[in-house]
Amino acid sequence: MYLPLFILSLLVSLYPASAGDFCVADLNLPDGPAGYSCKSPAKVTADDFVYHGLAAAGNTSNLIKAAVTPAFSAQFPGVNGLGISIARLDIAVGGVIPMHTHPGGSEILVVIQGQICAGFVSSANSVYIKTLNRGDVMVFPQGLLHFQINSGKSPAIAFVSFSDPSPGLQITDFALFANSLPTEIVTTTTFLDKATVKKLKGVLGGTN
Known part of the structure; x- marks a missing residue:
């Protein structure tokens, strides 16, 4: 009966609360796999x-007609080391957040305005798609391909929270067509014809 209390008191004495309450990022030092060093x-x-950065709408005058405004540790030092972060999504009519993954964390999306069609693909290639309206929430498990599309007739706004202060981002289209990955490799690995790959590279700014 007394042993658990003894262990608890020992842990409290070894790890005083004030020593580990937070680790505000020191942005003057480089970021690493474990996050920023503590200020x-x-x-x-x-x-x-x-x-305060999520109050203003993002600029959706771009190819995807959407904008992501992050509040990760690089922008919001207080979340460093806490296993959380947040971002704002602005998606114009006809806009899309293309297929992408966050290798570092799971995501929860809550729709604030408009209508969003969202979904993800599991590692077993099962597809989960839902049309979301104001107040609806959807979760996207860590590392899985997912997307958001404005499926309404007015601009859509959503806030997304993550289980990591720097969840990472890889957009599938950009990874394939917006860099110097050789066309021959892309055609071989995606089964797309060369003309299509060249066209997509031209649209997204890729080479080779």
């Missing part, structure tokens, strides 16, 4: 735990 506690202020 000196003496230099931490309330401003480190507040971020």
